[in-house]
Every structure is written in structure tokens, then in C-alpha cells.
Amino acid sequence: MLTNLLPTLTATPLLAVGLTLAAYLVGSAVFIRLGKPSWLPAILIAALLLAAILALLGLPYATYQQGATWLTVLLGPATVALGMPLYQQLPHIHELWRPLAACLPIAAALAACYALGIAWLLGASPDILASIAAKSVTAPIAIGITEQLGGNVALLMGSLLVTGVLTIPFVSLAARLLRINDERIIGFALGLNGHAIGTVRAFDISPTAGAFASLGMSLTGIFTALLLPLAWRLVGIGAG
Amino acid sequence: MPALNGLLWLISYWLIGEVVIHFSGLPISSGVVGMLLLCTTLAVIGRVPASLAAAAQPLIALLAMLIMPGVVGVFFILNELAGQWLAIVAALLLGTLLSVFTTLWLLTRLMGRSHAD
Numbered sequence: 001m002l003t004n005l006l007p008t009l010t011a012t013p014l015l016a017v018g019l020t021l022a023a024y025l026v027g028s029a030v031f032i033r034l035g036k037p038s039w040l041p042a043i044l045i046a047a048l049l050l051a052a053i054l055a056l057l058g059l060p061y062a063t064y065q066q067g068a069t070w071l072t073v074l075l076g077p078a079t080v081a082l083g084m085p086l087y088q089q090l091p092h093i094h095e096l097w098r099p100l101a102a103c104l105p106i107a108a109a110l111a112a113c114y115a116l117g118i119a120w121l122l123g124a125s126p127d128i129l130a131s132i133a134a135k136s137v138t139a140p141i142a143i144g145i146t147e148q149l150g151g152n153v154a155l156l157m158g159s160l161l162v163t164g165v166l167t168i169p170f171v172s173l174a175a176r177l178l179r180i181n182d183e184r185i186i187g188f189a190l191g192l193n194g195h196a197i198g199t200v201r202a203f204d205i206s207p208t209a210g211a212f213a214s215l216g217m218s219l220t221g222i223f224t225a226l227l228l229p230l231a232w233r234l235v236g237i238g239a240g
Numbered sequence: 241m242p243a244l245n246g247l248l249w250l251i252s253y254w255l256i257g258e259v260v261i262h263f264s265g266l267p268i269s270s271g272v273v274g275m276l277l278l279c280t281t282l283a284v285i286g287r288v289p290a291s292l293a294a295a296a297q298p299l300i301a302l303l304a305m306l307i308m309p310g311v312v313g314v315f316f317i318l319n320e321l322a323g324q325w326l327a328i329v330a331a332l333l334l335g336t337l338l339s340v341f342t343t344l345w346l347l348t349r350l351m352g353r354s355h356a357d
Contacts (some may be wrong), residue, residue, distance in 0.1 A: 016309075024305040026273060026299045043304050050308065051315040060264055061316040068309035074299065075306050077250035079271025080257070080297035083278030090279075099350035107343040114342075115335030122327035132331060136339070137305040142267020154313030155321065155328075161311060170340040178344055185351065189343040193336060195301065222272065231266030 016067025023050035131155035166196025191216030246295025
């Protein structure tokens with residue numbers, strides 16, 4: 001009886017959707033219980049929990065992923081929805097457009113190039129390079145970029161998580177060494193390098209830091225989405 | 241149902257993005273095209289319609305949950321990545337450290353200069 005139970009339950013996407021909702025809610029609750037540690041984001045707790053449940057149930061990832069499509073299909077409209085906060089930040093962009101316009105292309109390009117250069121020097125395969133190239137871009141946009149480059153979305157997600165979590169201590173270290181107190185600069189650096197995870201941290205510092213972090217996150221996402229796939233095609237890494 | 245109205249906006253912009261990519265052949269995701277079109281539309285209207293905010297805000301708040309099925313996938317490809325670990329970890333660790341320093345240094349220089357002007 002019990003052996004037949006799993007196929008019955010996985011006949012509809014509701015098991016996958018239910019497990020995802022449960023892991024997300026429990027992960028968020030645990031995160032708050034632990035006092036919102038910046039090195040352990042809620043999504044990491046939830047993902048570890050979900051992976052453990054799938055392993056315990058013996059549910060293959062492919063089966064789970066198929067059911068979870070019911071949730072992931074919403075990433076499309078959710079990415080479009082990011083146009084709303086972007087519009088709301090237009091006054092900030094207007095105010096400081098000169099330094100931001102000069103900094104963003106260089107910093108966003110370097111965020112990808114440093115990692116690609118190091119991985120390439122250490123002999124990573126083209127698949128790996130395509131999967132980590134969008135490591136500083138917010139997830140819904142990064143998934144689109146990685147699919148364009150032919151990378152592995154699962155590895156991208158892992159890279160996003162690691163990058164986001166590392167950005168927080170790195171920014172406080174660098175700000176101390178460079179003697180930077182300007183919340184606008186610190187916020188922008190958190191969002192540009194650490195996407196959504198860095199942006200959440202910036203909102204803990206102050207609303208101004210948060211606004212500049214979301215600005216850095218949105219602009220990096222747009223810039224990388226527009227130029228990385230084109231640059232990839234020109235350099236021909238994907239073909240190699 | 242204002243939220244449904246807003247959701248239809250978001251889905252329509254995503255579909256328009258698909259059409260734009262189909263005909264232009266640009267290597268961009270349709271979500272990004274839709275996002276830029278939505279931002280442009282709002283700038284033209286000059287405000288955020290309540291129905292759009294009713295759909296966009298909860299969707300943005302749920303982003304972390306929507307990407308979870310993808311994040312979980314990384315635990316199931318650990319074996320495939322054997323031998324590439326050093327390159328991946330070094331790239332993420334050193335790459336992020338270098339790019340954080342560059343961003344902060346660059347922006348301080350640029351903002352300092354623009355204030356001096």
C-alpha cells in the first residue's frame with residue numbers, strides 16, 4: 001500500500017507545490033527565530049529543508065521539478081513586475097545619474113569578468129562558466145540569462161546564494177578599509193554585487209541604503225541581461 | 241478583482257516580450273523586455289495604477305519562494321560537479337571580494353568628483 005502512495009500523490013503537481021510552500025514557511029519562521037542571521041538567509045534554510053524532505057521521501061528531483069513548474073512559471077510575470085520598483089526609483093537615478101552611469105557598466109561587467117577569469121584560469125569547463133556568469137544578477141533575470149548562455153540553472157542558483165551571502169561581510173570589510181560611511185554607496189555596492197540578498201541587508205542598514213541597493217540590483221540586472229548574452233556570442237565561449 | 245486585472249497586465253507584457261524576442265532575435269529574456277516596457281509605460285502614465293500594484297507587490301514578495309525549486313536543484317548536481325569545485329568556489333569567493341572592492345572604490349571616486357564639480 002505504502003509503495004503505491006508516492007505515485008498517487010505525485011500524479012498532480014499539488015504535492016510539489018505543497019512541499020515548496022511548507023518548506024518556505026518553515027524556513028522563514030526558523031530564520032526569524034534565529035534572529036535573522038545575515039550569513040544564513042531564509043531561502044538557504046528552506047532549500048536545505050526541502051532537499052532533505054525530497055531525499056527522505058525518495059522523490060526524484062525531476063519529478064518534483066515538473067510539479068513545481070506551477071510555481072516557477074510565475075517567475076515570468078514576477079520579473080515584469082520588477083518594472084514597478086524600477087519606475088519608483090527613477091528620481092534616485094535622476095539625482096545621481098552621472099556617477100551611477102559611469103560606475104555601473106564597469107562594476108557590473110567586472111562582477112561577471114572577475115569570476116569568469118578566475119574560473120577559466122583554474123580550468124573550469126564552458127558549461128560551468130555559463131552557469132556562474134550571472135552570479136551577481138537577481139534570480140529571475142539571472143535564470144533568463146543563464147538559459148540564453150546554455151548554463152546549468154541549478155548551479156547558477158547555488159552561485160547566486162554563495163555570492164549574495166559573501167557580499168554582506170565583504171562590503172562591511174571593504175567599507176571599513178576604504179573608510180566609506182556614505183549609506184548610498186554602501187547600499188549600491190550591496191545591491192550591485194549581492195542582488196536580492198544584499199538588498200535585504202541594505203534595508204536593515206537604512207531605507208536610503210535599501211533604495212540604492214534595489215537600484216544597483218535592478219540596473220545590474222538590466223545591464224547584464226542586455227549585454228552578457230551578446231558579449232558571450234561575440235567572444236564565442238559557449239561554442240568552445 | 242483589481243489584482244487579477246494587474247496580473248493580466250504583467251502576463252500581457254511578458255507575452256509582448258516573447259513576441260519582441262521572436263521577431264528581433266535578441267538574446268534577452270522576455271521578462272527583462274517586459275520589465276523595461278512596464279517601466280516605460282509607467283513613466284509615460286506618471287503613476288502606478290492600483291490594480292498593477294495589487295498584483296506586482298505580492299508577486300515580488302514571493303520571489304524567494306518562486307526561485308526555491310531551482311535552488312534545491314543544486315543539491316542534486318553536486319556529483320556532476322566533482323573536480324570543478326576549486327574553480328567554482330575560488331571564482332565566487334575571490335571574484336565577489338574583488339568586485340565589491342572595485343565598486344566601492346570606483347563609486348567613491350566618481351561621486352567625490354561630481355560633488356567637487
